[in-house]
Amino acid sequence: MFTPKYPPQDTAPPATAPVPTVHTPVPVQPSAPVPVPAAPVSNRPTVQLTPGSALALAAGGGAVVLVVGAVLVSLLLAVAITGVSVAVVAVVLRLLIKDLHKH
Numbered sequence: 001m002f003t004p005k006y007p008p009q010d011t012a013p014p015a016t017a018p019v020p021t022v023h024t025p026v027p028v029q030p031s032a033p034v035p036v037p038a039a040p041v042s043n044r045p046t047v048q049l050t051p052g053s054a055l056a057l058a059a060g061g062g063a064v065v066l067v068v069g070a071v072l073v074s075l076l077l078a079v080a081i082t083g084v085s086v087a088v089v090a091v092v093l094r095l096l097i098k099d100l101h102k103h
Helices: 051-102
Strands: none
Touching: none
16 A cells, blocks of 8 residues: 555667757848737726715725724723723732731
């Protein structure tokens, strides 16, 4: 199961090194400039912003910023309230334990 399986050995005769051929340089003759093809025309409609759609886009972006800001502020407030409540509980427990040691 764990023994490697090798592919069958190649039975072709060993290849000989290719013989290099000598190339003679051909002089380059100047030609007319090649015309650049025109950019393909897209059949997709272009997006045009009217003043109304730009205003709607700005209002939507502002609403997103306000919502994200409100969520972040509420999370920060929740953490602050939790911290204060844990501190109050710690003070109360400390006073209770101190009172138990007196009696």
